[in-house]
Amino acid sequence: MAEALAATAPVQGLWTDAWQRLRRSRAAIVAATLLLLVIVLAVVGPWLSAYTVEQVDWSQATLATPPSLANGHWFGTDANGRDLFVRVWIGTRMSLLVALLSTLVSVMIGVAWGATAGYLGGRVDDWMMRFVDVLYALPYMFFVIILTVVFGRSLVLIFLAIGAVGWLTMARIVRGQALALRQREFVEAAIALGLPTSTIIARHIVPNVLGTVIVYATLTVPQVILFESFLSFLGLGVQEPLTSLGRLVAEGALEMESSPWLLLVPSAVLATILLCLNFLGDGLRDALDPRQRT
């Protein structure tokens, strides 16, 4: 109810303001719309086709049939005769899921870690950030591969592994902001009010860095999708019969001379998602930058 009232208030809050500026950026709006379309297709797409992910269509002359409206394989079939339309949207679903959950994990750890280090400062900050530096020094890829080898291949592990490494940069960014924020007078006022440190960090520091965090997160999502594709390409990612965009591209690359659609279709979807997220991230960064305020 309070939210609704605030929205009708004559003077705008930080977020209404940002939203209005975002709406003015055509690139961001087009990107957001396209992205929404992709997400909707990822959710409902597989049900639109008469086929399932695993189903091999023996009725066709060859296993890998090119895209055709007549036989219901709108994007064609892969080398095993499975419908590509269904597989692409299942793959998109998986890629987006990995990307969003991993980003969520990295945002949560990164913000908590960075805000605590930056706010407390001094020796605690030194130790917390040296720990981050040490993790930075570990080869990212190597770390994830060890995790998958030790704990076996599971979907949850992929989220956690990617997220657990992805929080490092987030922590650094948030720490820098928190360091600057704790000098501000309103933080002093909060301390003088006798609020405990945890409350001050959670209520007075973290919301202030959210603008930066959101922007950085939208730029992390594409990275994670690419990384998952890479893991899948190496055979460490999502397992059959499930698939991801990364796997589909990798499989398509093997057949690209005989059946180019196997490479082109998933690549196009992947490229669309990445471009949209980058444009959206750009737009958000501009919209949330207070210097842009007129």
Added chain:
Amino acid sequence: MTATARQEALLEVRNLDVRFKTAQGEVQAVSGVSLDMQAGECLAIVGESGSGKSQLLMACLGLLAANGTASGSVRFAGRELLGSSERDLNGVRGTGIALLPQDPLSSLTPHLRIGTLLTEGLLDRGLATRDEARQRAMRALEDVDISDPAARLRQYPHELSGGMRQRVALATALMCGPRLLFADEPTTALDVSVQARVIELLRGVRDRGLGVLIITHDLGVVAGLADRVAVMYAGRIVETATTAELFRDPRHPYTAALLAAVPRLDDSAQSRLQGIAGDPPQPADRFSGCAFAPRCDYAVDACSVQRPELRSIAAGGGTVACHRPLAAGAAAEAAT
């Protein structure tokens, strides 16, 4: 001091030193400050920028920067605050001693609604339910003359004017029922008409029986509000007196010079303002004698050799740290 004759002091500061470690060495911001405050009393600490008056407050609340240390003793209602744990300090901050910050434009967290800012102290301590806290917040806003409190609770700080924000900050400081209010230059960032309202409100706070310790360099604020005044120079208290006494009969040459430097409405436009010659000393400078000696019209050789101690003069209970205090009535004659 006869403790039995007086009521127990609300705030008792003894020999407070505040030092900062900096790259250029140790800097002493406050030296050997002692003062007492009773409930229902307003004490003003006056001094130029850099005289250590703000650091004095910060030290009492345990809010010094990480490179600062305080030594001596600060007792609030019999409880020693210096060296207390953060947890113990949080038991005093807000509920015992509240701080009204200097700049109302930056002292309210920008992304929180006024209602959240007002009630968080109560809710966080579990002192009130959500409804009670809301009721009390509305009453607190009414107490500081803010119209339509119910609507204000839903607004953000940037939707209010500077004067309103300072009054909201005051309401916030008073929410948890403190017994002592520290006001750190509460009127500096405000224009004159708004200043007058804030002073009025602070007077109301004092009349409700709270102790008010106000820091300012504005002698007009002192005259309108304070019962007693302590003048600080270069980290030390150089004179204390009742407000009436101080304005009528400044005994320290620095105090006299400060009063003489105030522009007066009845001065003719041609008359020059009387500044104080020279600059205040840097906190890093060390003096064996009186810190004001280089700028003092009355200084003799002894002044730069031996530091004058604060001693009581006259019957009014005033104290002064000067080898050659002005005689009672001397300044009044000089001014006319």
